[in-house]
Amino acid sequence: MYLKFYGLIEHPFRTNPDPIFLWLGEKHIEALAALEYGALTRNGFVLLTGDIGTGKTTLVRHLLSNACKECLVAFIFDPDMPPMGFFNFLSEELGLTRLYYDKSDFLIDFKNFLHKKNNEGKRIFIIIDEAQRLTQETLEQIRLLSNIELNDEKLLNIFFVGQSELREILMKKENGAISQRITMSYHLLPLSELETIKYIAHRLKVSGSKRGIFTLQACKAIYSITEGIPRLINSVCDCALLSGYVANRKVVDLKLIRECQKDLRIPIGSISRGKIAV
Numbered sequence: 001m002y003l004k005f006y007g008l009i010e011h012p013f014r015t016n017p018d019p020i021f022l023w024l025g026e027k028h029i030e031a032l033a034a035l036e037y038g039a040l041t042r043n044g045f046v047l048l049t050g051d052i053g054t055g056k057t058t059l060v061r062h063l064l065s066n067a068c069k070e071c072l073v074a075f076i077f078d079p080d081m082p083p084m085g086f087f088n089f090l091s092e093e094l095g096l097t098r099l100y101y102d103k104s105d106f107l108i109d110f111k112n113f114l115h116k117k118n119n120e121g122k123r124i125f126i127i128i129d130e131a132q133r134l135t136q137e138t139l140e141q142i143r144l145l146s147n148i149e150l151n152d153e154k155l156l157n158i159f160f161v162g163q164s165e166l167r168e169i170l171m172k173k174e175n176g177a178i179s180q181r182i183t184m185s186y187h188l189l190p191l192s193e194l195e196t197i198k199y200i201a202h203r204l205k206v207s208g209s210k211r212g213i214f215t216l217q218a219c220k221a222i223y224s225i226t227e228g229i230p231r232l233i234n235s236v237c238d239c240a241l242l243s244g245y246v247a248n249r250k251v252v253d254l255k256l257i258r259e260c261q262k263d264l265r266i267p268i269g270s271i272s273r274g275k276i277a278v
Contacts, residue, residue, distance in 0.1 A: 001242065002241050002242055002244070002245035003247075005245045005250070006026035006209065006213055006241060006245070006250065006261040007208065007209060007211075008036075008204075008207045008208045008209055009207060010206070010207040010208060011085060011206035011238070011243075012203040012204050012206065012209070012237070012238075013203060013205065013233075013234040013235075013236045013237040013238040013241070014045070014234065014238075015034070015231050015235060015238075017055075017057040017058040017061050017132070018058070018061075019058065019061050019062040019065045020206065021058075021202075021203050021206055022059070022062045022235065022273065023198070023202040023203065023213040024196045025191060025198070025199070026195075027058060027189055027191075027195075028055065028188070030047060031059055031186045031188050032059055032062070032063065033187040033188045034046070034048070034184050034185070034211065035048060035059065035060065035063050035184075035186075036063065038065065038183065038184035039125070039157055040158070041131070041183060042123075042153065042154045042157055043154060043182075043183045044146070044154070044156070044181040044182060044183035045146065045158050045159070045160060045178065045181050045182045045183065045187070046157070046159045046182070046183070046184045046185075046187040047134065047159075047160045047162070047166070047167075047170070047184070048060070048159065048161045048162075048186055048188065048189070048217045049161075049162055049163065049164055049166050049167055049186075049187050050163070050164065050187060050188030050189070051163065051164055051190065051229065052163060052195055052229070052231070053230060053231025053232055054163050054189070054190055054229060054230060054231075055230045055231075056129075056162075056188055056190065057129055057161065057261055058117065058230075059188070060127055060129070060159065060161055064125070064127070067133070069123055070121050070122050070123055071122070071124075072094055072095075072106035072117065072122055072123070072124050072125070073093075073124075073125045073126075073127065073258075074090050074093035074094050074124075074125065074126045074127065075093065075099050075127045075129070076089060076090070076093070076126065076127065076128045076129065077129045077130065077164075078129075078130060078133065078139065078146045079128050079129075079130060079131060079133055079134045079137075080133040080135065081131075081251070082135065082137065082138065083137055083138050083141040084100065084101070084103065084106075085104070086138050086141065086142075087106045087110075087141075088100055088101055088106075090110075090126065091109075091110075094113070094124070094135065096109060096110070096113060098174055104146075104254065106117050106252045110145070111148050112193045113156040114148055114156065115150065115155070115157075116270045116272060118150060118155055122155065122158065123238065124156050124161065125156075125157045125158075126142075126156060126157065126158045126159070127159045127161065128142070128158070128159065128160055128161065128162075130161070130162055130163075131160040131161055131162035131166050132162040132163050132165050132169060132202055133162075134174045136174065138176065139178065141180075142158065142241070143177055143178050143181070144157075146181065151161060151182065152247070160182075166188070167187070170182070189226030189229035190227055190229050190230075191229075191230065191233075191276070192223075192228060193220060193221070193228070195225045196223040196226070196228055196233060196240075197216070197220070197223070198220060199230065199233065200214055200219055200237060202220065203234075203237075213252055214240070214250065214251075215251060215252065215254065216229070216238070217254045218240070218252050218253050218254050218256065218257045219253055221257045221258070222237065222240075222257060223234050224258065225261055225266055235264060236251075236260050236261070236264065236266075239263055240256045240257055240260050243256050243259055243260060244256055
C-alpha cells in the first residue's frame with residue numbers, strides 16, 4: 001500500500017523470516033559462525049537459542065540458502081508430536097515416500113537411506129525449530145537417531161533451535177546424554193540501540209529506499225519500545241510507515257512512533273528505561 005509513497009520496491013518490515021533482509025550485526029555474525037562450524041564438523045548436535053523474535057529462524061534459513069548443493073534438509077517447524085509422528089514427518093521431508101507404523105521399519109529404511117546418501121556424497125541436515133516443544137520421548141529418539149554413524153563420522157547434522165527455556169530442558173538430568181553431545185552452542189541476544197538503528201536502515205536500503213525515512217529520535221524510541229527484538233521492531237516500523245502514509249507524512253518521527261505504540265497496545269512504560277520521555 002505504502003511502497004510507492006516512500007519510494008520502496010519491497011515491504012521492508014515483514015515479520016516472516018526472509019534471508020534477503022538478513023542483517024548481520026556482531027551477535028548474528030557470531031551465531032552464524034557457530035552454525036556453520038557445526039554444519040562442517042558433523043560431530044554432534046548444534047544448539048541455537050534466543051528469546052522469541054530475535055531472528056533464530058532467519059539465521060537458519062540463511063545458512064540453508066547458502067548450503068552446498070549436496071545437502072538434503074528436513075525442516076521441522078512444530079516438533080510437538082509423538083516419536084512415530086516425528087519419524088513420518090522426517091520421512092516426508094527427506095523424500096522416503098513411505099508411511100511408517102512400526103519404529104523398526106523406519107529405522108531400517110532410514111539407516112539404509114543415510115548410508116546410500118553418504119555414498120553419493122550427500123549431507124543430511126535435520127533442523128528442529130521450536131525445539132523446546134519436543135516431548136521427552138521424542139527427544140530421546142532423536143538422540144538415538146544420532147547414533148547412526150560410519151567410522152566415527154556422524155551421518156546426520158542435527159540442529160536444535162528454540163527459545164531460552166530449551167537450555168534448561170537440556171540441562172535436566174534425564175537429558176545428560178544429549179547435552180554431552182552438543183558440540184556447538186550459541187544464545188542469540190536482542191539488538192543494542194545502535195544495532196537497532198543500523199537494522200532499520202539496512203532493511204529500508206534492501207527495500208529500495210534512497211533516503212532516511214525514520215528520524216534518529218524515532219529509531220531510539222523504537223529500540224526502547226521493543227528492547228531490540230527484531231520481530232517487534234518490524235511490527236512497530238511497519239505500523240509507522242502505514243500511519244505515515246495515511247497521514248501523508250514521508251518522514252517517520254517520534255510522534256508517529258507514539259501513535260503506533262498505542263495502536264499496537266504496547267504499554268507506555270515500556271520505553272521509560274530509554275532516554276526518550278513519552
